[in-house]
Amino acid sequence: MEKIVVREFNNKFILNKEFYDKIGRIGKMDKDYIILEPEEALYCIKKGWIKLEGINNFLDFVKKYKNILNMKKFYVFEDLRNKGYYLDIENDSIILYTDYKKEKILYYVYPIYENEFLYIKDILNFMDSKNLNKILLAIIDIENDIVYFAIIDIENDIVYYEINELFL
């Protein structure tokens, strides 16, 4: 497959929408374009699907865009995408969808490195800011293996748990 030409605009990466299926429905569809976040663009470069002026490979991209790349998000995106899941990247999180239509959200993903600490307040703020009762914690180890845990906020009154469990 010939590589698709992508251009950078305001720290986003843009390509024609006709290529949406060719890059596996990665990115957000605008009117006429697909907009890729840096981590999504990096994934496509690593796969050899897209090219960017002045960028020949993965390392070139990482060097040039190190200030806007979030490698935590990239590792999680890469791992889940390689396993066949459909995802989007947002400012502070990764969205994991139930299927390729990207209509129903399965989880918001919260990535963290093994050497970091998990701050309970941050987790609760993250859930509350999006009005979520569950998130997916992705723990990235030093060997780039990722282990996933669902964190489920059971209702304040624990007796409701059994009812809610059916839907989680």
Place this chain on the structure above:
Amino acid sequence: MKRVLYKDNVFLSEDKILYFYEVLYLLEKNEIEVYDEKNNKLDINYFLKDEKIKLYYDVYKYFRERGYYLGTGLKFGGIFRIYEDINQHSKWVAIPININEKIDIYDFLAKNRVAHSTRKRILYCVKDNNYRFLEIRWKKL
């Protein structure tokens, strides 16, 4: 009223060691009396001065008053194991925690490994103004 001796950081009734948090619960409910070795009567505030004990006891009481049975979670990496039905295996391994605390990821993984391998789930009981309960489930993706 039943008398319980508090000695060497445990509660004793004759020669039996009683479960620490259950004794505190019964003490608060005025169903027992606790004395130290010098025969001084101790009330519950004597024990709840310790912040950790208070944090744990409040969770114990929360579940106890809702009809759950609790035991020590020591063997499973937590503070309490919580049963919905005493005739079945416990469902949760509870870890009371203050909202401003942080969790070591290695500790998090270790606890969840033990819980998962014993068919339980870790339940972080987060103390803020109210309680929030965060249940953890390992996901194979």
